[in-house]
Amino acid sequence: MRTTSTPPEKAGARAWDGSFKNYRTPRSLRVAPDSPTRLLRAAQPGRCSACGNRIEWYCRPGERTVPLHPRELPAKAVPVGQRWHVSSGLAHPSGDGSPWCRVRHHAICPVTTDATTSGLLGTLRRALAVNSRRLTDTGTFTPPPDPTHPDTPSPAAPVRPVVHLLYTRYLAPGPLEQITCVALTRARHRCPHPVLDPDALPGTWTLIPLTSHHHDGSQLPPTTEESMAVYDLTHLPYAEQFRWRAQRCTTHADTPAAADIALTAWEPFNPQTHRQHIQHQLPDTPSSHRPRQATP
Incomplete structure (x- = not known):
């Protein structure tokens, strides 16, 4: 086993007061190839x-x-x-x-x-x-607004939008601008950069039919509304959609060796259990994310 301290007899091993210094060799954390998760630690x-x-x-x-x-x-x-x-x-x-x-x-x-x-x-x-x-x-925690409350105003964009990528609909953990990268930086901290990069290829807000299917191919019962607003990324290249699914910024998308310090927060969208997050109108978006009407 390699020691992590420097012998006291080495030159420069004493502090200004004459006490011995306790040197520790920095160790780099690595992810085992057979690990079931890319996280550096559990819990x-x-x-x-x-x-x-x-x-x-x-x-x-x-x-x-x-x-x-x-x-x-x-x-x-x-x-x-x-x-x-x-x-x-x-x-x-x-x-x-x-x-x-x-x-x-x-x-x-x-x-x-x-x-x-x-x-x-x-x-x-x-x-x-x-x-x-x-x-x-104490202001440490702010409860989320109740979407079923009649006095709650509807925001310009969904609080938890539905994102369509890799032919799958996912419920985002929060607004698109607040989804941050899960990669570990060299300073041993979580990357603060957002996944939504203004310099990258943008997605588009679109209305798609609100239908879903079971695993056996049978269609779920129809809902009262026929369409819902979705942030569509399916027209982007596969690498860009995979970057969103891995929840990584454009910088760490090019460094696959970097480990994850947090879990990706995507949740498979279910129209029955996530009914409160469905929005039937296109939100107001900047010109770089112009909405379009999808053909059924």
Whole structure:
């Protein structure tokens, strides 16, 4: 094993007061080729966008990420169907036989209507509700506007727009201008540059039919509206669409060796569960992103 400190007898190993310096050789972090994720570490910290409480994002084998409560709970006090455990940096929806387990944040989120309200999970949910109120009162967290409230004015652009790329519709994590790169910089920080580069090829706002299909090819029931506003990127080259899907800026798109420090926040769009994010009119956009009417 290579030591990370310099022997005291080396020249210049003493500080101004005569004490020995503790030198440490800087080490570069690398992603293992067989790693199930490109993240340098698991348990990506974050906050729930609905209540503002802390969560930890974990990858699931072959599936999307899942937000877990950052603390372990006694397994006896958690229902069997609510137990999670983490193994090798991956989250599994079951217990591992230990007296402790993890729980998904959705089960105790104070904003979720179908969350557990009894037992230990109910007590924890009430504690998170008090913490959400404290964060709101101090200005640390701002609750998102309720799209179903009649007094809430509709913004010029969707708060979470639907983006069409690589023949798939995704729900964006926020406004297009606020989607930042997930790559790790040389300073060990997340890249602050946005994915939407004004010098890159732009997408276009368009109205497309609001239809979806099951995996077996059967069509979902029709909705009350016939079209929705979508930020379309399908006319761009494949490399540009892949850059958006990887959530990288134009600089880190040319450096694939750079690791990711955060998870991509794209969510596959579902017209049934994401109905509140559907907008049936084209938003006001700059001239560089002129909308167009799609042909059915």
